[in-house]
Amino acid sequence: MRRLLFAAFLAPSLLMAQATPIRPHAELKTGTAVEKMEIVGEASEFKVPAGTKIYAWAKVMGAADTNVTFVFSKGDQTSKQELKVPRSPYRTHAYRTFRKGDGGEWTVKLMGDQDAVLGTATFKVEVE
DSSP states (O other), X not given: OHHHHHHHHHHHHHHHHHHSOOOOEEEEEEESEEETTEEESOOSEEEEOTTEEEEEEEEEESOXXXXXXXXXXXXXXXXXXXXEEOSSSEEEEEEEEEOTXXXXXXXXXXXXXXXXXXXXXXXXXXXX
């Protein structure tokens, strides 16, 4: 009888926990490569030769069956890449190639539906 009472009290709280949707968000990192869906060379400052790719890696949660957009920006320079998120959690990445004149403070944002910011990372680039 005690087990039945315990189960009766526990079951509604479990049902409520499952019904609460997860607010879309992301963990965002920058680095020099992505291997086996993990960031490599993670840093917030990069000193690189011209033509080097810097990657933004994200673990997206609560945004299954949607599209996300990586937005790299510095001042009025902006580059975007849109990607599909088929499930949650989902690891994905994008990159930007840095050339002479691209040095400085950069921001990468991961944008979700209705331009919601899911994650942000800032990094500094010095192009040799």
